[in-house]
Amino acid sequence: MASDTKERILEAALEMFSQNGYAGTNIRELSASLGLVKSGVYKHYESKEAIWNALLDEMIAYYAEHFGSPERLPPVPDSPEGLVTMTMRMVNFTVHDEKIIMTRKVLTLEQFRDGRARDLAAKHFLTGLTEMFTQVFAGMMDKGLLRKDDSAMLAFAYIAPISALIHLCDREPEKTEEAIRQAEAFSRHFIRVYGQEDRSE
Amino acid sequence: MASDTKERILEAALEMFSQNGYAGTNIRELSASLGLVKSGVYKHYESKEAIWNALLDEMIAYYAEHFGSPERLPPVPDSPEGLVTMTMRMVNFTVHDEKIIMTRKVLTLEQFRDGRARDLAAKHFLTGLTEMFTQVFAGMMDKGLLRKDDSAMLAFAYIAPISALIHLCDREPEKTEEAIRQAEAFSRHFIRVYGQEDRSE
DNA sequence: TATTATAGGGAACGAGAGGTCACTTGTCAA
DNA sequence: TTGACAAGTGACCTCTCGTTCCCTATAATA
Numbered sequence A, B: 001m002a003s004d005t006k007e008r009i010l011e012a013a014l015e016m017f018s019q020n021g022y023a024g025t026n027i028r029e030l031s032a033s034l035g036l037v038k039s040g041v042y043k044h045y046e047s048k049e050a051i052w053n054a055l056l057d058e059m060i061a062y063y064a065e066h067f068g069s070p071e072r073l074p075p076v077p078d079s080p081e082g083l084v085t086m087t088m089r090m091v092n093f094t095v096h097d098e099k100i101i102m103t104r105k106v107l108t109l110e111q112f113r114d115g116r117a118r119d120l121a122a123k124h125f126l127t128g129l130t131e132m133f134t135q136v137f138a139g140m141m142d143k144g145l146l147r148k149d150d151s152a153m154l155a156f157a158y159i160a161p162i163s164a165l166i167h168l169c170d171r172e173p174e175k176t177e178e179a180i181r182q183a184e185a186f187s188r189h190f191i192r193v194y195g196q197e198d199r200s201e
Numbered sequence C: 001t002a003t004t005a006t007a008g009g010g011a012a013c014g015a016g017a018g019g020t021c022a023c024t025t026g027t028c029a030a
Numbered sequence D: 001t002t003g004a005c006a007a008g009t010g011a012c013c014t015c016t017c018g019t020t021c022c023c024t025a026t027a028a029t030a
Helices: A005-018 A025-030 A046-067 A080-096 A097-110 A115-141 A151-171 A172-193 B004-020 B028-033 B048-068 B080-096 B098-110 B113-143 B150-171 B171-192
Strands: none
Touching: A005 A025, A005 A046, A046 A097, A046 A115, A046 B028, A080 A097, A080 A151, A080 A172, A097 A115, A097 B098, A097 B171, A115 A151, A115 B150, A151 A172, A151 B113, A151 B150, A151 B171, A172 B150, A172 B171, B004 B028, B004 B048, B004 B098, B048 B098, B048 B113, B080 B098, B080 B150, B080 B171, B098 B113, B098 B150, B113 B150, B150 B171
């Protein structure tokens, strides 16, 4: 019946753009990877740039759907260990999911060329997670799990290192496991530094 | 007299590669920006790839010369405020020096394609500064300026946020001043958290 | 059954890419 | 003065790019 080729073109485009960048990708290879001849692609998109725009639209929509709205906030952990668990679930997912890896790579490669890629990169790499964890940490302070402090600053101090490790995994995938361990070690270090010490046991 | 054209070609290449990437740069434009015709470039480099390799060689040499050797370590600050000063001098330099900005951008754009770019990116973006500050923080702990702790972990927790702000400046230059203020705020926050509290005044 | 829209194949086009080559010019050493 | 060489020019080559056009096969529709 009707084709899902239009979708498959976007998948292939994500794969190739994330490896070679927009300029380094050519339609012939892209179509070939789908078992098509290149003119076939033009039945679904009118140009290479149209493919790029459609891909960006999809990435923007995906981001908005999954991280965009305030009601998407993760639950505030009930214990310091809960923060570690939540963080590691996030990290493990984000450094192993191929599609998300490729999305980050594309944004990395095109952030200086395309304004929309730049904006999305900014959110993806830093501001989005920082805003999210600002709320999380504020909640943890209310619960007495963290020392009262500037929750935005704490979120920044927490997310930037995690984000750096994620980028490290994208760049050097063979170090992924080590980076994950380091993320966990950092998370525990963070709790040790910022956690409330007055828990009597 | 004799030409510095070979040098100027590398400068122009850095500029164009950092904007449009290797694949997105063409020799005609590159030569034109030097007032040459493209065949003139081939008197100095045998191919586009040769230009790229020479540029990478230069970046690697520059990095090795300025940050590579242990004796290049910055002096250990004498006070918490000294850490802020030293950090802000570094940050101000690195986000305003055009050549360094372009170097970071090139490494960002080519890190997934070229192994040497990948390695240099890893050092530039995280491991180099982290190793440097591991030493600095160890020194500060010896002087009693910081709580005794894992100096490598502290360096990572300090450098990753700073590095994130530097990348933010590359991506969104209009936010440079704001990022600098945030870097300073973070540096002071860091000292407040990790500094020795037993200074009586 | 006849028709028509859709997905794809294949050849071809123009533009622009990287690269070559014969030629000119200026400079310096012998 | 002459010869050699480095630096730059402009025409040209080949290849590949994005894109277009026309053809076919298929499957749904009237």
